[in-house]
Amino acid sequence: MGDRTPEEARERGLPRSPLLPRLLEAVLSVGSDLELRATLQQIIDTATALTAARYGALGVLDPGRGTIRELYVCGMTEEEQAAVGDFPDGHSGLLGALTEAAEPLRSDDMTTDPRAAGLPPGHPPMRSFLGAPIRVHHEVFGNIYLAEKHTGHFTETDAGLLKVLAAQAGIAIGNARLYESARRRERWIEGAAAVTTTLLTGENLSDALTTVAERARILSDAAAGVILQPTGDGGMEIVAADTREDPAGLVGTAIAPGSPVLEQLLGGEAVFIEDSATDPRMTTPVRSRFGPSMMLPLQSGGRLIGTLALPRRRGAHPYGDVDRLLAAQFASQAALALVLADAQQDRERLAVYEDRDRIARDLHDLVVQRLFATEMMLESTRRRAGAGETTELLGRAIDELDSTIQEVRTAIFALQQPPADAPATFRGQVLRETGGAAAVLGFQPSVRFAGAVDALVPEPVGKRLLAALRGALAAAHRRAGVSAIEVVVDATATLPDGRDAVRLTVADDGREPDGSRTPPVVWQAPL
Structure with a gap:
């Protein structure tokens, strides 16, 4: 293959040779960070600089809805971003057209372009536009938006630059996703192992439940970690809670029998909620404090021990598929650890009972019998000795032995009672x-x-x-x-x-x- 002429390169949408070193440097830098958020911000910063645009944004799409879930911005101050308000919906105008586009989209004047839907109040004025979708394994992850080129309108060269950068960004994002998923799995596995170790060290049930709630809240980035247990009337009640803020009103809150959520939980099914405050299935008075939530049954051997609920704050990101899978695996292991911890405490209590029973038998069979035999010998001696000081001393010794026997028998009786926390x-x-x-x-x-x-x-x-x-x-x-x-x-x-x-x-x-x-x-x- 011979070298392409600038005209051929232009026709194929490739950047001209003076920009190739900058493009190569940008491609290498985009793939240098495995942290997803840093990678995304680096992509939009690089795209804005390469195309000499004044403004740049990278919108991450929600897989389920196709709306913009996160927005990474370049060229706008925090005050300007705050003036714009909510994220664009990602469906309408040029942004919506990008999702279905196979090639970058250009517009020389957004104010007259029929595909444009207009800018929201407070948005900086923009005319020239260039955008391209970012695909990760044939899935549209998000879009790159560029506006207001310093030298006028965006060119074919700019579109070629953006196309190459978007393709490389898709690879970098895929790698970052894999790395982030591996790290999250590692953290959940470490958390489950730490919970198991803690529970098997002998914590009482209340502390054990709080430990599970606390570790799950931290791992899931939730606003609260809550443990519910079945009640006698067929409902469920919050028995342990760990929160970032004030936990007032959580412990003791109950789900009434017959609730749709409760029926799923009692059937061993996990419940995933987009917004606790508005979901009609949620009936507790504390629901208004939370947004996305997942409720996971704690069960072992077909027996429901309780439920682990992990609500996030209002307006927070909903849980993704990976979050749900990892949390469900954690709940399964935590339930097993709770069962093992409870069994271990039963074994320890049984060992105490057996030890106390052995001590009681030894006291009864050996000590009491010997004391009683000694008392009989002294009584016989006292009767043969007749009156006098010796008789009085023997009588006092007999009384002391009789009192000792009564005390030992009382101790035996106490040992035969089951140990419990002192009221x-x-x-x-x-x-x-x-x-x-x-x-x-x-x-x-x-x-x-x-x-x-x-x-x-x-x-x-x-x-x-x-x-x-x-x-x-x-x-x-x-x-x-x-x-x-x-x-x-x-x-x-x-x-x-x-x-x-x-x-x-x-x-x-x-x-x-x-x-x-x-x-x-x-x-x-x-x-």
């Missing part, structure tokens, strides 16, 4: 003791309170009363035939000297060896 109130502590005793007794003791026990009973008195209650319940457990126990805590009692007191009464239906009813245990202390 904050005195009333709750009494109910915890009787509730734990039910697992050992085989029935639930009845409990009655008189007076404002939480306000009147001080902590030291409460501790002694709880110790007395444990001892009374343990004693009742040892007696045969006990099928009912009544516990009364009276904070309105008085002592013989008139002082206010709290009185504990524990009565059961057991019988003494002579057939009489077992007397109730009564314990009282001044307030």
